[in-house]
Amino acid sequence: MPQWVQLREEGGRALPRLRTEVTVDGERFRLANAGMMGNRVRFGIFPRDLLTAGLIAGDGSLIRETVRFCARTIGCQRDPRTGEEPGRVIHEFSPHEHEGLSTRYNACETSQLFLIGAAQCLRTGEGVSLTAIRDALQAAGEYVLRHLEDDLVWEDPRHAEAERYLLSSTYWKDSFLPGQRELRFPVTYTLVQAQTVAALRALAALTEPLDLGFSPTALARQAWATAGAIWRKLWDEATAYPALAHDGRRLIPGVSSDGLHLLAYLKPEDVPPEKRERILGRAGELATPYGFRTYAPSQPDYSSTGYHQGAIWPFEQWFIARGAIVHRLPDVLATAERVLYALADLGFVELFYWDEEKGLRGPGEIPGEGCDLQLWSAVVPEGFHRLLSGGERGATP
Numbered sequence: 001m002p003q004w005v006q007l008r009e010e011g012g013r014a015l016p017r018l019r020t021e022v023t024v025d026g027e028r029f030r031l032a033n034a035g036m037m038g039n040r041v042r043f044g045i046f047p048r049d050l051l052t053a054g055l056i057a058g059d060g061s062l063i064r065e066t067v068r069f070c071a072r073t074i075g076c077q078r079d080p081r082t083g084e085e086p087g088r089v090i091h092e093f094s095p096h097e098h099e100g101l102s103t104r105y106n107a108c109e110t111s112q113l114f115l116i117g118a119a120q121c122l123r124t125g126e127g128v129s130l131t132a133i134r135d136a137l138q139a140a141g142e143y144v145l146r147h148l149e150d151d152l153v154w155e156d157p158r159h160a161e162a163e164r165y166l167l168s169s170t171y172w173k174d175s176f177l178p179g180q181r182e183l184r185f186p187v188t189y190t191l192v193q194a195q196t197v198a199a200l201r202a203l204a205a206l207t208e209p210l211d212l213g214f215s216p217t218a219l220a221r222q223a224w225a226t227a228g229a230i231w232r233k234l235w236d237e238a239t240a241y242p243a244l245a246h247d248g249r250r251l252i253p254g255v256s257s258d259g260l261h262l263l264a265y266l267k268p269e270d271v272p273p274e275k276r277e278r279i280l281g282r283a284g285e286l287a288t289p290y291g292f293r294t295y296a297p298s299q300p301d302y303s304s305t306g307y308h309q310g311a312i313w314p315f316e317q318w319f320i321a322r323g324a325i326v327h328r329l330p331d332v333l334a335t336a337e338r339v340l341y342a343l344a345d346l347g348f349v350e351l352f353y354w355d356e357e358k359g360l361r362g363p364g365e366i367p368g369e370g371c372d373l374q375l376w377s378a379v380v381p382e383g384f385h386r387l388l389s390g391g392e393r394g395a396t397p
Contacts, residue, residue: 003340004388007381014348014378020045022069022093029069032062035350035371042371045069045093048172051113053376055397056318056383060124063117070114071136075105075143080162082106083170087143088160089114091170101166108147108155108170109192111140112199116397119202122209130210138212141203144196148222151229153196154248156186173258173294173308177244178301180252187247190234194262197227197270198397227270230262240278255282255296257316260332263323265397276327283332288354291317291339304355305366311351314339315376318383322397325387337388343380350374 018032022045031050034043043049047070054063075088082095083105091107118130118137130137147153157164164185168176171189200223204216236243236253243251244258259279263271285296294316295302295309303310317339324333342352346362350371353361363370 003344004381004385007340007343008385011348011378011381014373015375017373018375018378024069024072027068027072029072030061030065031069032375034376035374037371043374046091047089047110048091048107048113049375051110051117052315053379054117055113055120056315056376057379058382058386059379060121063120067114067117067121068133070110070117071133074111074114074136074139076139078159078161079105080157080160083157083160083162083165085143085160087111087139087141087146089140091167096166098166101164103166105160106165106167106170106174108153108189109172109195111143112192112195114140115144115199115202115206116195119205122206130206134210134212137203137206137210141207141212141214144199144203145222148196148226150233151222151225152188152233152246153192153226154186154188155192158185175308177252178254178256178295178299178309180245180247183245184247184249187245188234189245189258190230190242191258191262193226193230193234194265197223198265200226224270227266231272231275235275239282241282242279254299255285256299257286257292257294257313257320259283260286260292260320260323261316263327263329264319266323266326268327271327276329280329280332283335287335288312289338290342290352290354290360291336292320293354304358305353305361305369307351307369311353311370312339312342313351313377314343314349314374314380318380318387319397321384321387337384339380340384343377348373348378348380350377 020033022029033041034046034049050066070089073090075084075086078085082102088105089110090105092103095102095104155170167174171192200219204219207214234243236251239253241255242259244254245252286292291312293310293312301309317336321333321336346352349362
């Protein structure tokens with residue numbers, strides 16, 4: 001689309017505002033802050049955001065630096081205060097602390113994204129020496145396998161010898177799960193299972209070149225089994241849609257963007273056709289003139305201005321669009337592309353809001369919510385250019 005051209009240029013001009021360097025044990029890393037409000041950094045170094053932005057933009061240098069940084073800061077011990085455990089990639093380099101707890105390792109899928117990013121470096125021949133971070137990649141692989149039970153990855157603070165984390169939820173929607181303000185652990189997030197499928201395949205690609213000691217055949221078999229478990233164990237018949245999560249006692253249902261987002265990490269053969277059609281059947285409830293909401297208006301705790309319970313996130317539209325291309329859902333792609341119009345109007349905001357009564361609104365119109373410049377939003381135009389020009393269609397996140 002010609003409209004993406006100007007936005008790509010504007011995104012490129014915005015990124016230097018976010019660029020920063022950090023030093024860990026004498027080693028320097030060229031990274032980027034996650035978000036700014038005005039001239040103030042609001043969100044600093046988050047590997048989830050960095051790896052996601054690198055994958056969206058196809059930015060090999062950002063992926064390379066982030067992979068190196070993840071390897072340097074990867075968990076090595078069990079710490080109930082921070083949530084650290086061996087092989088767990090950090091959530092936040094400069095963590096928030098409260099009540100004796102820290103958010104530093106409060107992310108359950110960053111190790112998966114680390115493996116996906118490293119496999120991307122292997123495919124493209126990007127200049128990072130993966131041999132130099134072999135031990136960290138091996139530890140991340142062991143972390144993923146350690147958390148697998150009955151073909152699903154379970155988040156459980158007991159792995160860190162803790163009772164809980166500081167954050168209520170530990171995947172990217174880390175405020176709270178709708179209808180479930182307090183989680184009981186262990187919990188398995190549906191979107192994270194799809195990311196785990198891609199991570200297992202990434203680990204299979206890495207293991208022989210780097211002599212990581214895993215069986216590529218066993219990893220491929222486990223990836224297939226985990227993909228199947230999404231539909232067998234995390235599908236909610238009452239909503240005809242993937243559940244948000246399972247807390248070990250029951251499914252936590254909700255029609256959310258997760259059901260579309262997860263398709264970006266799966267191959268067509270991973271998704272039963274009847275399930276794909278049922279997801280498509282409810283996607284319209286999430287659709288707006290500017291992309292897909294995080295949560296459908298008919299669901300408990302929905303709010304058109306809810307941070308993860310109704311707002312629209314630009315970066316997520318790229319993953320939804322990629323899944324739509326891979327799984328041949330043209331109507332979904334057309335809706336996700338409409339994020340263009342919001343970015344052109346609002347800039348590279350963290351998130352924005354839409355409802356029929358008040359129309360399109362940016363985060364500045366809701367006090368205290370959202371950054372006005374977000375890393376993974378600024379790369380969305382470049383990411384869509386790659387998607388729509390065919391440059392990303394054959395690759396797997």
